[in-house]
Each structure stands twice: as C-alpha cells, then as structure tokens.
Amino acid sequence: MSKTPQTVGRYSLLKRLGKGGMGIVFKALTPVIERVVALKVLEPSEAMQITMDADQLEQIFLTEAKTQASLHHPHIASVWDFDRDQQGRPFFTMEYICNNLGIMLGERFEVEQPSRPIAAEKVLQYGVQMLDGLDYLHHRQIVHRDIKPHNILVTDEDRVKICDFGMALVSGVSFAGPPNMQIGSPYYTPPEQQKNPxxxxxxxxxxxAAVLLYRMLTGSLPGMQSFPLSLINPRYDEQWDQFFHIGLQWDPDKRFQSAAEMKESLQNLSLHAPLCPVTTAPFPSLPVPEVLRDSPANLCGARARRQLDLTELNRPRRYIDSDFREHQHGIFDQATGLLWRPGGSDFPLSWKEACHYIHQLNDHPEAAIRSWRLPTISELLSLLDECYNQTAPELFNPGKQWIWSSDAHGSQERWFLNSDMGYAGIQDEDCPCYVFAVTTIDTW
Incomplete structure (x- = not known):
C-alpha cells in the first residue's frame, strides 16, 4: 500500500524545499485542482525561539505573510493563501518557482567560494527587473533587508521575482531582537544594517543589490578582489567601475539614493564585444570515448561529479571538440555519432510531459526516425563549447536554456543542462525544461 501523504491544513506535502530562521518551506499540492505551490509553515529555529517568545514569532510570521500578500508587482513573488494547520501553526502558500539566482550561480554554503558568472546581457536584464521590484517595495515603505541570490526567483519566462519577506522592515516597524542580532546575510548586508538593523x-x-550584481558578473564577491571591473574583463569600461564605486559605498549618503536612480544608471551602461568571438579554430578537446553513455542512470552526490568529470561548479573539466554537420533529419555530430533534433520542444515541459513528447515523436505516422530519446547528461555535456560554455548555435534556439536529460537524481529529481551558463544541474520532475531529442546514427 502507498503511504498516505503528510498534510499541512488541506495541502498535501510533496517535498521539503528548505528551512530558514522562521519556518520550513515545502513543495505542496492543492486539493482537487492539484496545483503545485510553495508552502511556508511557522517552525522557528532554536536560536529564534531563545531570542523571542511564541507570540512575537507568530506576529513576525503574520507580518511577513500580510506584507507579501499585499504586494502586486511582476517582480515580486505572490502569496495565494493563508491558514493554520492541525497543530494551530500558521502557514501561507506562494507560487512555486523552481529556480533562483543562488541555484544558477551555484552559490554554496561557504558564500565566499567562487560561483558561476552569468552573461552580462542577462545580468543587465535581471538587474533592471530586480531594481524595478525594489523601487515598488520602497514606494510602499518596505525595506527588504535580505536581498541575496537565493531570494531572487527566476521564472520559466526568465523573469526575476523577489521573495522571502521574513526580515523586511515594514513602515518602520520590525521585530525587536537583541542588539547584536544579525538581520540579513553576510557579505550582502551593508555596514549600517550590521550596526543598527x-x-x-x-x-x-x-x-x-550592488553586491549581487557584482557577483553575477564576476562569480566573486566585491571584497574578494581589489581590481576595478574594467581591469578584470575588457567588456566593461570605466562607467561600470563608477557604477559599483557608487553602489558599494559604505556611507549610505554616497550611494545611489533610490532603486529608481540605480536602475537608470544600470540601463545606461554599455558592453564591449565578447571576449571570445565565434571562431572556427578548434578548442582544446577531450578524447571522445567510443560511445558516450546513452542509458539513463541514477547519479547522486560527489560520485556523480566524479563520474561526469565536473568541476565544483558542475561544469566540464574538459570539452569534446564537436564536429557538427547538417543532416537531412537534424544536426549530426561526427565526433560523438549523435544525431540531434534541432529546435527542441515548443514549450518547457515537466518530466512526465517530456517523456510523452518523445513518445509522440516516435509514434508520428510520418516519422522518418522512430528511435528518438531523451539524452543523458553526458551526451548533453558533449555539446558544450569551451569558449562560451554554451551549446552549438546550429542546434538550440535562443531562450531554451533549461534542457532535460534522461538521468535521475534520486526518486523525484532529474539532471538538466543549462546551455546559457554551461553547467549540469538537478531539477524537480515537476519543473519545466525544454526537450531536445537525440538518437545514435546507427540505431535507425
């Protein structure tokens, strides 16, 4: 017999997503309509329980829920419902968004460790959206106080949304913890917030926001290197240096005086040509095995990184020198013997939908090939280009950067490739990714 799912109120819990100082966040299912939501229930940490009594903690939680529910903006995560569970604990539900900037950057528990940089064009896009959301918050007399990568969600449409208002200062009112209590996250918190939050x-x-933008561009924190941005990467000129000189001032009076001013300054920045233009010169290559693994595997933990020969940031240590050729049925890579179906699925699909999509390709009455399948993560990694850390332009359409593999990570997750940033990641099966079918040239 299958185990009855645990519930919180009327919601069935599917998976624990994370825990913070004030509560636990679950992936949950709405009854009847079966809509997936993120559910946050009050479950304060031991440190918070020592610091404040139960009534104070509940009031903070209620303020967070009410504050976020009152906000209506395309770059603020939405709250949908509020209730109490069987134990009387308050909880609220939010839209379930699979990705965030912390995942994309690969930011680890040791925050000072290097992370993956994001393409400058995308940083500009995300930065303008984030500052637009902050401008709205500030007009509502709300200071978030915990802007960091994991609190910036990234939607399927590649839009960012600010979340987690547990530390927010609302109309000058916030919880009164001990004077030395840290509010915010190390490295992202300004000096005045550390002294008097x-x-x-x-x-x-x-x-x-300036710290986060710098991290997205460089993969480092501002304090970890002393060189101006223009000396690190010639894509950036002195205007970028001036932007961060203002944005990272310790004195608030010398900073950007509003999110709107900061957004306008960011929009006025320009980029020089990429460091690594498209070229036909061969890249340093990895000897290709006789056959890349084509059977799905369940890859977990450090063993998976060793098997896939990935760095700590889940990027390939070496790259295969692919040799793509036009083929009547797709794009053929002579280096690996793989035939790829170009274009991919029209829309991002859940894992279950991805399997159905492959089935439809093979069952189509006029299909010339009936051996299409989902690629393994090893096969997807073979497409990466050392210069851009991106996949072959002949194969993938712009905007389809999240791509399913056939490989599992435990019982509820699958490996995917992010083709924009050139890394392998793990995704919940209910999350949407695009599908690019593959077959081996001698199987059809």
Whole structure:
C-alpha cells in the first residue's frame, strides 16, 4: 500500500524545499485542482525561539505573510493563501518557482567560494527587473533587508521575482531582537544594517543589490578582489567601475539614493564585444570515448561529479571538440555519432510531459526516425563549447536554456543542462525544461 501523504491544513506535502530562521518551506499540492505551490509553515529555529517568545514569532510570521500578500508587482513573488494547520501553526502558500539566482550561480554554503558568472546581457536584464521590484517595495515603505541570490526567483519566462519577506522592515516597524542580532546575510548586508538593523532605509537594499550584481558578473564577491571591473574583463569600461564605486559605498549618503536612480544608471551602461568571438579554430578537446553513455542512470552526490568529470561548479573539466554537420533529419555530430533534433520542444515541459513528447515523436505516422530519446547528461555535456560554455548555435534556439536529460537524481529529481551558463544541474520532475531529442546514427 502507498503511504498516505503528510498534510499541512488541506495541502498535501510533496517535498521539503528548505528551512530558514522562521519556518520550513515545502513543495505542496492543492486539493482537487492539484496545483503545485510553495508552502511556508511557522517552525522557528532554536536560536529564534531563545531570542523571542511564541507570540512575537507568530506576529513576525503574520507580518511577513500580510506584507507579501499585499504586494502586486511582476517582480515580486505572490502569496495565494493563508491558514493554520492541525497543530494551530500558521502557514501561507506562494507560487512555486523552481529556480533562483543562488541555484544558477551555484552559490554554496561557504558564500565566499567562487560561483558561476552569468552573461552580462542577462545580468543587465535581471538587474533592471530586480531594481524595478525594489523601487515598488520602497514606494510602499518596505525595506527588504535580505536581498541575496537565493531570494531572487527566476521564472520559466526568465523573469526575476523577489521573495522571502521574513526580515523586511515594514513602515518602520520590525521585530525587536537583541542588539547584536544579525538581520540579513553576510557579505550582502551593508555596514549600517550590521550596526543598527532597525534604523536602515531603502539604501540598504541598494547596497545588497550592488553586491549581487557584482557577483553575477564576476562569480566573486566585491571584497574578494581589489581590481576595478574594467581591469578584470575588457567588456566593461570605466562607467561600470563608477557604477559599483557608487553602489558599494559604505556611507549610505554616497550611494545611489533610490532603486529608481540605480536602475537608470544600470540601463545606461554599455558592453564591449565578447571576449571570445565565434571562431572556427578548434578548442582544446577531450578524447571522445567510443560511445558516450546513452542509458539513463541514477547519479547522486560527489560520485556523480566524479563520474561526469565536473568541476565544483558542475561544469566540464574538459570539452569534446564537436564536429557538427547538417543532416537531412537534424544536426549530426561526427565526433560523438549523435544525431540531434534541432529546435527542441515548443514549450518547457515537466518530466512526465517530456517523456510523452518523445513518445509522440516516435509514434508520428510520418516519422522518418522512430528511435528518438531523451539524452543523458553526458551526451548533453558533449555539446558544450569551451569558449562560451554554451551549446552549438546550429542546434538550440535562443531562450531554451533549461534542457532535460534522461538521468535521475534520486526518486523525484532529474539532471538538466543549462546551455546559457554551461553547467549540469538537478531539477524537480515537476519543473519545466525544454526537450531536445537525440538518437545514435546507427540505431535507425
């Protein structure tokens, strides 16, 4: 017999997503309509319970839920429902968004460790959207106080949304913890917030946003290197240096004085040509095995990284020198013997939908090939290009960067490739990714 799912209120819990100081967040299922949501239930950490009594903690949680529910903006995550569970604990539900900037950057528990940089064009896009959301918050007299990668969600449409208002300062009112209590996250918190978190204003969020933008561009924290951005990468000129010189000022009076001003300054920045233009010169290559693994596997933990020969940031240590050729049925890679169906699925699909999509390709009455399948993560990694860390332009359409593999990670997750940033990741099976079918040239 199958085990009855655990419930919180009327919602069935599917998976634990994470725990913070105030509560636990679950992936949950709405009854009847079976809509997947993110559910946050009050479950304060031991440190918070020592610091404050139960009534204070509940009031903070209620303030978070009410604050976020009152906000209506395309770059703010939405709250949908509020209730109490069987034990009387308050909880609220939000839209379930699979990705966030922390996942994309590969930011680890040791925050000071290097992360994956994001393409400058995308950083500009995300930065403008984030600052637009912050501008809205600040007009509502709300200071977020915890802007960091994991609190910036990334939707299927590649839009960012600010979430987690548990530390927010609302109309000058916040919970009164001990004077030395840390509010915010190390490295992203401005000096004045570390000294007196209850007296900060919107300029604190502007500082945190500048740290995050710098991290996205470089993969490092501003304090970890002392060189101006223009000396690190010739794509950036002195205007970028000036932007971060202002944004990262320790004195709030010398910073951008509003998110709107910061957004306008960001929009006025320009980029030089990429460091690594498209070229026909061969890249340093990896000897190709006789056959790349084509059977799905369940790859977990450090063993998976060793098997796939990935770095700590889940990028290939070496790259295969692919040799793509036009073929009547797709794009053929002579280096690996793989035939890829170009274009991919029209829309991002869940894992179950991805399997159905492959089945439909093979069952089509006019199909010339009936051996299409989902690629393994090893096969997807063979497409990566050392210069851009991106996949072959002949194969993939712009905007289809999240791509399913056939490989599992435990019982509820699958491996995927992010073709924009050139890394392998793990995704919940209910999350949407695109599908690019593959077959071996001698199987059809």
């Amino acid at each position: 209850h007296q900060v204003d919107h300029r604190a969020d502007c500082y945190s």
